[in-house]
Amino acid sequence: MAPTMKDIVLVGAGLAHANTLRAICKSVHDHARLTVVTRHPRTPYSAMLPGLMAGIYSSDDIHIDVAALCRFAGAKLVVGEVSGIDLDARRVFCEGRDPIPFDILSIDTGSTPNTHDVPGAGAHAVAIKPVDKFLAGFEAARARLLQRGAAKFVVVGGGASGVELICTMERVLRADLQREGRDPAAVTFTLLTRKAAILDMFSRGLGARFEKILAARGIEVITGKNARRVEANAVITDCAAVVPYDELFWTVEASAASWLGDTGLALDERGFIEVQPTMESTSHADVFAAGDVASFIGRTVPKAGIYAVRQSVVLAENLRAAAERAPLKPFIPQKHYLQLITAGEHYAVGARGGLSFEGRWVWHLKVRIDRGFVAGFKKLAPMAEMVKSA
Numbered sequence: 001m002a003p004t005m006k007d008i009v010l011v012g013a014g015l016a017h018a019n020t021l022r023a024i025c026k027s028v029h030d031h032a033r034l035t036v037v038t039r040h041p042r043t044p045y046s047a048m049l050p051g052l053m054a055g056i057y058s059s060d061d062i063h064i065d066v067a068a069l070c071r072f073a074g075a076k077l078v079v080g081e082v083s084g085i086d087l088d089a090r091r092v093f094c095e096g097r098d099p100i101p102f103d104i105l106s107i108d109t110g111s112t113p114n115t116h117d118v119p120g121a122g123a124h125a126v127a128i129k130p131v132d133k134f135l136a137g138f139e140a141a142r143a144r145l146l147q148r149g150a151a152k153f154v155v156v157g158g159g160a161s162g163v164e165l166i167c168t169m170e171r172v173l174r175a176d177l178q179r180e181g182r183d184p185a186a187v188t189f190t191l192l193t194r195k196a197a198i199l200d201m202f203s204r205g206l207g208a209r210f211e212k213i214l215a216a217r218g219i220e221v222i223t224g225k226n227a228r229r230v231e232a233n234a235v236i237t238d239c240a241a242v243v244p245y246d247e248l249f250w251t252v253e254a255s256a257a258s259w260l261g262d263t264g265l266a267l268d269e270r271g272f273i274e275v276q277p278t279m280e281s282t283s284h285a286d287v288f289a290a291g292d293v294a295s296f297i298g299r300t301v302p303k304a305g306i307y308a309v310r311q312s313v314v315l316a317e318n319l320r321a322a323a324e325r326a327p328l329k330p331f332i333p334q335k336h337y338l339q340l341i342t343a344g345e346h347y348a349v350g351a352r353g354g355l356s357f358e359g360r361w362v363w364h365l366k367v368r369i370d371r372g373f374v375a376g377f378k379k380l381a382p383m384a385e386m387v388k389s390a
C-alpha cells in the first residue's frame with residue numbers, strides 16, 4: 001500500500017528555511033508535499049546589508065531567490081503574510097487566502113528589534129528589520145540630510161547590527177555631504193546602549209577595537225542608559241536623560257512576532273518558540289522552529305545567521321524523518337565561530353576564540369564569505385529551471 005502523503009508547510013523563508021530547501025533530500029517527496037509560505041519571493045542576507053547601503057552590493061547581490069529555490073526543491077510557494085496558526089485544526093492562516101492545511105509545520109519567521117516595550121519607538125524609529133522597510137527608511141533619512149545639509153543621527157542598540165549600522169551610515173552620509181560641497185561634520189552620530197559596553201556579547205578585544213574606531217570617527221557612544229520613551233525629536237532614558245535626534249534607528253535585542261503568542265505554542269520569556277535539541281516544539285509534536293525564532297531549552301544559541309544555516313541541515317533531515325516516522329536528530333551548536341563585523345568603507349573587525357584582528361583584508365575576507373554564501377543559492381537557479389521544464 002502506498003504511504004499516506006503528508007503536508008509539510010514551511011512558514012517564513014529566512015536563512016534557515018532557504019538552506020533547508022537547498023539541503024532537503026529529494027526522497028522527501030515519496031512521503032510528503034512541501035509548501036513554503038513567506039512574505040516575499042526573495043529573502044535578504046542581512047550580513048550584506050551594510051555593503052548594500054554603501055553601494056558596494058546591488059539589491060540582487062544580497063537577495064536569495066526563494067521562488068527559484070522552491071522550484072529546485074519541488075515545493076509550492078505561497079507569497080503572503082502569515083497571521084496565525086490553529087494547531088488543533090492544523091491550519092496556517094495567511095492573509096487573503098484559504099487556510100493552508102499541514103501535518104508537519106516548521107516556523108522560520110526570524111526576529112525584529114523590540115519596539116513595542118518602549119512607547120513611541122514604533123512610531124518614530126526605523127527598525128533594522130524587516131530589511132525592505134529599513135532600507136526605505138534609511139534612504140528617506142539620507143534624502144532629508146542632503147536637503148537640509150545637517151542632521152543628528154541616533155542608533156539605539158550597541159550589538160553587532162547597531163555598530164555596523166552606525167559605522168556604515170557615518171562613512172556613507174559624510175561622503176554624500178562632501179560630494180555635494182557641504183560640511184561633512186554637519187552630520188553627527190550617537191550610539192545609545194543600555195549595556196555597560198558596546199558589543200558585550202563578543203570578545204573584549206573585538207569590542208575594544210570598535211570603541212577606538214568609533215572614537216576616531218567622532219561617533220558619540222552613550223552606555224548604561226536604557227531608552228524608556230521616544231518623543232518626536234528625543235529619546236528619553238531611564239535616568240531622564242534626553243538624547244535629541246533628527247533621524248532615529250532601532251536595533252535593540254530581537255523579539256518575536258506577537259501573533260505567535262496566540263498559537264498555544266510554548267514560548268520563552270521573549271516570545272520565541274521553545275524547542276528541543278531536535279528543533280521540535282516542546283509543546284507540540286510535528287511542529288518545528290529554526291533560526292532566530294527558535295529558543296533551545298537549556299542552552300543559549302546565538303541569534304545569528306551562521307547558526308540558522310547550521311540548524312537548517314539538521315532541520316531538513318528531521319522534516320523528512322518526521323514524514324517517515326523515523327527518529328529525529330539533535331542540533332549540536334558549535335562553540336566558536338568566526339565573527340566578522342563591518343566598520344564601513346571596506347574595513348572590518350574579526351574575532352575567533354580569544355583572538356581579534358582588523359583591516360581591509362578582514363573586509364575582503366567577509367566579502368568573499370558573504371558573496372560565496374549567496375552564490376551557492378544562485379547556482380541552483382539554472383538547475384531550478386531544468387527541474388521546472390523536465
Ligand SMILES: Cc1cc2nc3c(=O)[nH]c(=O)nc-3n(C[C@H](O)[C@H](O)[C@H](O)COP(=O)(O)OP(=O)(O)OC[C@H]3O[C@@H](n4cnc5c(N)ncnc54)[C@H](O)[C@@H]3O)c2cc1C
Nearest residue numbers: 012014015016038039046047082109110291292304305306
Ligand atoms: C545588519 C545585520 C547584519 C547581520 N550580520 C550577520 C553576520 O554577519 N553573520 C551572522 O551570522 N548573522 C548576521 N546577522 C543576523 C542574521 O541576519 C539573522 O540571525 C538571520 O537572518 C536569521 O535568519 P532566520 O532564518 O531566523 O530569519 P530571517 O533571515 O530573519 O528571515 C525571516 C523570514 O521570515 C519571513 N517572515 C517573517 N514573518 C512572516 C510572516 N508573518 N509571514 C510570512 N513570512 C514571514 C520574512 O519575510 C523573512 O523572509 C545580521 C543581522 C543584521 C540585522
